[in-house]
Amino acid sequence: xxxxxxxGGGLVKPGGSLRLSCVASGFSFSDHYMSWLRQAPxxxxxxxxxxxxxxxxxxxxxxxxxxxxxxxxNDKNSLYLQMNSLRVEDTAVYYxxxxxxxxxxxxxxxxxxxTVSS
Amino acid sequence: xxxxxxxxxxxxxxxGERATLSxxxxxxxxxxxxxYQQKPGQAPRLLIYGASTRATGIPARFSGSGSGTDxxxxxxRLQSEDFAVYFCQQYNYWYTFGQGTKLExx
Numbered sequence: 419x420x421x422x423x424x425x426g427g428g429l430v431k432p433g434g435s436l437r438l439s440c441v442a443s444g445f446s447f448s449d450h451y452m453s454w455l456r457q458a459p460x461x462x463x464x465x466x467x468x469x470x471x472x473x474x475x476x477x478x479x480x481x482x483x484x485x486x487x488x489x490x491x492n493d494k495n496s497l498y499l500q501m502n503s504l505r506v507e508d509t510a511v512y513y514x515x516x517x518x519x520x521x522x523x524x525x526x527x528x529x530x531x532x533t534v535s536s
Numbered sequence: 537x538x539x540x541x542x543x544x545x546x547x548x549x550x551x552g553e554r555a556t557l558s559x560x561x562x563x564x565x566x567x568x569x570x571x572y573q574q575k576p577g578q579a580p581r582l583l584i585y586g587a588s589t590r591a592t593g594i595p596a597r598f599s600g601s602g603s604g605t606d607x608x609x610x611x612x613r614l615q616s617e618d619f620a621v622y623f624c625q626q627y628n629y630w631y632t633f634g635q636g637t638k639l640e641x642x
Contacts, residue, residue: 462623462633462634462635462636463572463580463623463625463633464633465630465631465632465633513579513580518627518631520585520586521570521582521585521586521589521591522570522582522585522625522627523570523572523580523582523625523631524582524585524591524592525582526579526580526581526582527579528578528579529579
C-alpha cells in the first residue's frame with residue numbers, strides 16, 4: 419500500500435522549533451523528489467520545500483528560507499523538516515508529498531498540524 | 537510569482553449535471569497545470585496533470601483542458617462524492633496554487 423505518514427506536529431510558541439517527520443511505504447522512496455506543502459486554516463495551499471532524490475539539491479519558498487531545513491534518509495524511507503524561529507503565520511497543516519515530478523504532486527500524506535501561538 | 541486565479545469561488549450544481557471550473561494564470565504556464573480535489577478533513581488528491589492527463593484511478597468523468605494561461609476542469613454527470621473543493625496548481629515556474637473553487641450541491 420502506497421502511503422506517506424507524517425508526525426511531529428504540535429503547539430509551539432513563537433520563536434520555537436519543531437521537527438516534522440514523514441515515513442514512506444509502498445514505493446521506491448529513493449527514486450522520487452519529495453516535498454512539504456502546507457495549508458493555513460481556511461486557506462489555500464502553499465509549497466514549502468522540496469528535495470531531490472539523492473539530496474543533491476534542496477529548494478525553499480522565500481517565506482521559510484533560512485528558518486526551515488529539509489532533509490531525507492533514503493535508508494529509512496524518511497523525510498524530515500526542521501522548523502526553527504517559528505512564526506504565528508507558520509500555523510498550518512503540513513503535508514508530506516511525493517513530487518514534484520512529471521505528474522506534479524501525486525501522493526499526499528494525511529497531514530500534521532502545527533500551531534504557533536503564545 | 538505566477539498568480540493562479542480560479543472562478544467561480546463557489547459553484548452550485550445538481551447531481552447528474554455537468555460542472556465547469558476555470559483557472560487562469562497570470563502568465564503562461566504552458567501545459568504545466570494540475571488539478572486537485574480536497575474533501576473536508578482530508579489531504580488533496582491529484583486529479584489531472586499536464587493540463588489534461590488523468591491521474592491513476594481517476595474516473596473518466598473528470599477531464600481537463602487548456603494551455604498557456606486558461607484552463608478548465610470539467611466534471612460530467614456529477615456524483616455525490618464529487619462535491620468538494622478543487623484547486624489548480626502551476627508547476628511551470630516553481631509551484632503556486634489557486635485559491636480554490638467549492639463545488640456544492642444545488
